[in-house]
Amino acid sequence: MTPDPAPEPAEHxxxxxxxxxxWAATPLGPREDWPISLRVVTELLLAQPLPMIVLWGPELIQIYNDGYRIVMGDKHPAGLGQPNQACWPEVWDFNRSIFEGVLTRGETFTFTDQPLALRPSDPTGPGYFTLNFSPVKDDHGAVGGVLAIVTETTARVRAAQQAELHRITVERRNATLEAFAVLTRDLGLETDALTLIRRVQEVVLPLLAAGFVGYYVPEDGLWRIKVQVGLASFPELQAAVDAGFPFETTPNLLIPWRSGQAHYQDVYDPAADQLLGNNPYPQATATLPVRVNGQVQGVLGFALNDTRVWSSVDRAVLGTVERSLTLALERLEQTRHAEQQRAALQAANEELEAFAYSVSHDLRAPVRHIQGFSGLLRKGMGSQLDLKASHYLGVIDEAAGRMNVLIDAMLELSRAARLPLRLGTVDLEALVLRSRQDLEMEAQGRAVQWRVTPLPLVTGDQDTLQQVVSNLLSNAVKYTRPRETAVIEVWAEAREGAWAVFVRDNGVGFDPQYQDKLFGVFQRLHLEREFEGTGVGLANVRRIIARHGGTVSAQGVLGEGATFGFTLPR
Incomplete structure (x- = not known):
């Protein structure tokens, strides 16, 4: 049978x-013979809820109250009336000097917030108590004993500990946020993957503890380290890191590689990774998978010299590191891919431009020959040239002239892409004024209303921007030819980071469904017999504005006019 548990002591x-x-069996003798001061202090402590004990006489005989029973523990009730040294031999060497100071010199001692395991079953750990030892005078004014008062301070101490933990957590969080602000900036600027990973290591390792961090990738059956910050805890381990760990038998790296999940060890087991011997191996590790486009590319491993319980804050920080590094590497990969595409496109464009330039040059000679021999034929036949033959030669001359115009347009388009831009401050109003002066002959005899608002100074290449303005104003004058009164408006709008410049006319307009074709080479929406042109001007405008970092636009309604615009960075 199970014995009944010992009854709890009565409250009082x-x-x-x-x-x-x-008491007659103790050095104190019967209670009626006690000094008045001892009897008074005994009555006093019995009336107090605080744990109190009086130690009387040279033998330090113990008398304590109900509150002090928790301090006595299993030494109660046998400790009542017992000499302190006999009751507490395990702490006598420490207590003796205190008691001597109180009894012989009348000193007072206070020990604040001492951790004491007075409640062994308390899951929150030891409590905290302030211990006060003071002298008690006998009836003759001499020190007759020691009064010890125990005041529990557990709530206050734990509140202070929580406040300090909160302060440390806040400081660490602030340090982490500052570090991540720097890291985020650096990740956006860096263009090399391994340098980017090193920067992550340099920022994050100081947030944790002393140790080292490495980036490992599998190569030829081994985990090869590519980037490392900090050194291993002893030279032989560093040599093993440099040589490479076996791929299949290093679970600390293999687990995150295969699972795609971070792997934390509060207490690192080196034997699991085939690291043997009594050496100062890392005490705690965290290994994180490094992904690019959903595929694990390597493992970022933190090895700390001291044990560490990886808290939720730690895991949140490292989880953010993992995600930030993944995003940065993916952005870097996208940038590299885009740069390769841009380089390939640029090479193709340069080749195409060189071809167009070469073809345009090469076409001039046969066109000159056609024109030359046509003239010789006309001259040689003289009066024998009938009307039909003269018409045929006229068609040849017109076609050759048309070909020369197209060749000139192709050369101009090629030059617009090949010539370097000479950037400076450009006065758009001056460009418009010059273009209007150049168009005076074309507009002579027509009613043209110009509505030009003040235009800004911009940064660009003056010569090529003059081509843009001249082309847009020339088109406006040309396509308003059927109107009795042509109205041409020019204005600019300030936008975030850019100036937008517009040219609007009340001309023949165009069908909006074809507006995407307007800026293409040799694209025309009107018959040549109605409006002359090569179909290259707007393509040239688009190319020049694109080289300035801007965009072009067009809006129109057939029979009601059109608005063309471009933007330039501010």
């Missing part, structure tokens, strides 16, 4: 125990 049992105790 000490007065009865002291009253019924055989």
């Amino acid at each position: 049992e000490m007065p009865a125990l002291i009253q019924g105790f055989d």
